[in-house]
Amino acid sequence: MKVTQEKLPASQIGLEIEITAEMSKNAYEQIIKKYTRSANIPGFRKGKVPRNILIQRMGKNYLTAMALDDLINNCLEKVKEKEEIRPIGQFELSKEFDELVKDFEPGKEMIFSVKVDVEPEAKVENYKGLVVKAEEAKYDPAQVDEFLEERRSQMATLIPVEERPAQLGDVAIVDFVGVIPSETEGEEPKEVPGGKAQDFQMDLKEGQFIPGFIEGIVGMKPDETKEISAQFPPEYSEKDLAGKPAVFTVTLKELKEKELPELDDDLAQEISEFETIAALREFLEKRYTKEKEEKTKQNKEIAIVEELVTHLEVEIPETLIKNEVQQMLAQSAMELSQYGIDVKEFFQSDTLPEMQERSRPDAIKRLRRDLAIATVAKQESITVDEAEIAAESAKVMEQLKGKDVDPGRLRQVVTEDLLKEKTIKWLEENGTVELVPEGTLDTKSETSEEIEVETQVVSEIPTASETILEVEAEQVTTVESSQEK
Missing domain, CATH: 3.30.70.1050 (Trigger factor ribosome-binding domain)
Structure with missing residues (x-):
């Protein structure tokens, strides 16, 4: 031969x-x-x-x-x-x-x-000394005040109002029906799907409902009926309504104002496990500070990986792309099943090819990200030792308590997860990350969009426990894929 x-x-x-x-x-x-x-x-x-x-x-x-x-x-x-x-x-x-x-x-x-x-034979050049910018997330004391005010609002007593018109901060009970005005003369307006309700209670707060609706109710008096013009935003989830004007006929049936409880120890005990408002504030300050530190860390990792992938040269085989799409659909199936959705109903054979095609670009991003990180780890001989694997495996097993987990699969996923983490840390230590204030980086710039095509952000790297759980859903998508055939 x-x-x-x-x-x-x-x-x-x-x-x-x-x-x-x-x-x-x-x-x-x-x-x-x-x-x-x-x-x-x-x-x-x-x-x-x-x-x-x-x-x-x-x-x-x-x-x-x-x-x-x-x-x-x-x-x-x-x-x-x-x-x-x-x-x-x-x-x-x-x-x-x-x-x-x-x-x-x-x-x-x-x-x-x-x-x-x-x-694939991946090659990454000039990855030492990467220079990137990342937004620094800083704790703002106003976060604690906003949290406490939100809880006060939720615990408020509602007092009926009759003598004055509605104002922001009130609670309104309304009947309404919405229509889309006809664009052609003589044509009947179309009723907004789901745009009708009776005895609907809503907070008169900016940002609630679609633009123009809350603003139209402000100034109305109880028992008053009024036509309110509003506009569905361009990014509205229902494509048939996105960007279209609407007219709502609204009747204000009741109006109530909120009587807020005192911001004191009694409130702290009612909304938390803490005895005093001071202890609750201290806890919140620490929590929000830690969240911002984690966000900054994540921003740095995202910036590093995005830049790293621009140095990657690789041709990804079709088999890897298909396998990654399968993993992504498996994760989707798991998440849907947790909400009680019939996965077999969702992944029908006639819709599965379209879902696979939509997932393809993200699958390629994820593969390029992982290949870039793995290539650097190999070239720099970055490894994880047994003690690290054992400790992380124990933490994951605690998170997955009660689930049937394959020890071999667990070890593989944990090892890969730790290796990625150590490699990104090595890149940070051997590069330069300039921290800039939040909101100063234009993430939608042309350059960022090009980078976004190259890699999936680090925040979307699944944890070891999430990756292990994907296995539980893989059989579902495999069955549905076979239905396609």
Whole structure:
């Protein structure tokens, strides 16, 4: 057997395999022996079927196809070992199998060609000394005040109002119905889907409902009916309504104002586990400070990885992309099932291809990010030791208490997770991160959009426990994928 190997684009290799006459003859003879022993043909005992009768009853084409199938599979197994090929997908024949069967003659030489995806050869250059900017998130004492005011508002007593018009901060009970004005003369306005309610209680607070609605209610008096013009925002979730004007007929049935409780120890005990308002404030200050520190850390990691991926050169094989899409859909399935949604109903065979195609760009981003980090880790010999793996595994097992977890899978995921973390830390220590005030970086600039295509932000790197849980949903998407076929 002679093998010629060729490197192909998109991390594939091509193989041309020459089969000797003896190999093709032996493969056919082995199939004849196999079916002679196992064939159940009336009038003959098992293992005693004459060769010509066996070929006549089973068909030479069928036996030839079986022999060729075994021959190709056996050759590929030997080639993988001999050529030290580690495929990450299935071998793909360059010709249709039926065509090869027509050309196959036992006892004669033949040539067949295959191609297969292999691990990509990623290259990252000039990754030492990366210079990036990241926004520094700082704790603002106003956060504590806002939190406490929100809780006071939730604990407020509602007092009926009759003598004055509605104002911001009140609670209104209204009936309303909304329509989309017709764009063509003589055409009837269309009712806003879901834009109708009775005895609907709402806080008159800026930012509630669609723009123009709350502003229209302010100034109304109880029992007053009024037409209010509003505008659905361009980014509204219902595409048929996005950016369109609407007119709501609103009746203000009741108006109430909030009587807020005192901001004292009694309130602290009612809304938290703390005995005093001072202790609650101290806790909140520490919590918000830690959140901002974590956000700053995350911003630095995002900036580093985004810059790193711009230094990556790699061709990602199709098999890896498909596997990553599968993982992403598995995660979606898990999340949907937690909300009580029938996953099998959601992942229908007619919608699955579209969902897979939509997930493809994000899958490529994630793969490029992971390959860039893994390449740096390999080149810099960054590793994690057993003690680190054991400690992190114990933490993950605590989070997944009560779930059936594969120890091998757990170890793999935890190791990968820790390696990513250590590599990003190494990049930070060997680079420069300039912290700038929040809101000063234009994340929607042309440059950022290009970078965004290159990589998935670090905040979306799943934790070890989240990655382990993806396995629970993989079977669902696998079943649905098979329905497509």
